[in-house]
Amino acid sequence: MRLLTSIVISGAILLGTPNNLAASDCPNNSEASSRSRTIAVKPSKFPLVGKQKYLETLRLNEGEVVLTFDDGPVAPHTPEILKALAAECVKATFFMMGLNVAEAPHLARQVFDAGHSVGFHSFSHADLSKLPFDKAKKDIELGIEAVTEALGPTRRPAPFFRAPYLHITKEIERFLLSRNIIIWDIDADSSDWTFANPEHVVKNSMAELGKAGKGILLLHDIKAATARALPFLLWEMKRRGFRTVHVVPELSSASGGLAP
Ligand SMILES: [Zn+2]
DSSP states (O other), rough: HHHHHHHHHHHEEEEOOOHHHHHHOOHHHHHHHHEEEEEEEEEETOSSEOTTSSSSSOOOOEEEEEEEEOOOOTTTTTHHHHHHHHTTTOEEEEEEEEEHHHOOHHHHHHHHHHTTEEOOOSSOOOOGGGGGGGHHHHHHHHHHHHHHHHHTTOOOOOOOOGGGGGGGHHHHHHHHHHHOEEEEEEEEEEGGGOOOHHHHHHHHHHHHHHHHEEEEEEETOOOHHHHHHHHHHHHHHHTTTTTEEEEEEEEOOOOOOOOO
């Protein structure tokens, strides 16, 4: 309890001065790089990741966190989040919703060009587990198409998929795995969707990371509270000794994992 209280208090103080942190331009790169690393994964080794649903997750050391953002891209929050990540030289994975990508393809490119991994989150954000398989498959394919088209021929999306609401069926899993796409669940939930107050996003994320010890953290880049919270969440993670891991696809095959 005392720990949580200190987070809330520090968050309350910090939330008054967000620009100081967000405007920083990684003045100490060596320190930043010592707090993060990149791992390359392929579906044959890591087909299903995230211990809330699956037995396996990414091979992370204690205290290592993979930041993931679902549902975007949208302005102004996705660019705000990019700014906060850049200020700390942190790379993340964005699971993009096709409909939002179709409306703002330049934001998808902006995320990619900032060095982050760009994966898929369906087209319409329907609950795929409640759709007939053919419709679910179509929605996933449209989502992949929207992201791929937005990125254009020179940028390759990561073969990573996370289901809306984390709801998926065995049939959908088989379909995605047949396309060499890694299916992501989560290890820790910020529950940012439920919070309007950025302090609550920081507090809950840290509590969940504290419980999990390491792993994939779920956030949403369409949320104003998340965008405001992120500089402080990164600061709090640093203060508590957490390090970030950027997950990229291991591109050994010519298709990069997106076989038809
Ligand atoms: Zn979602």
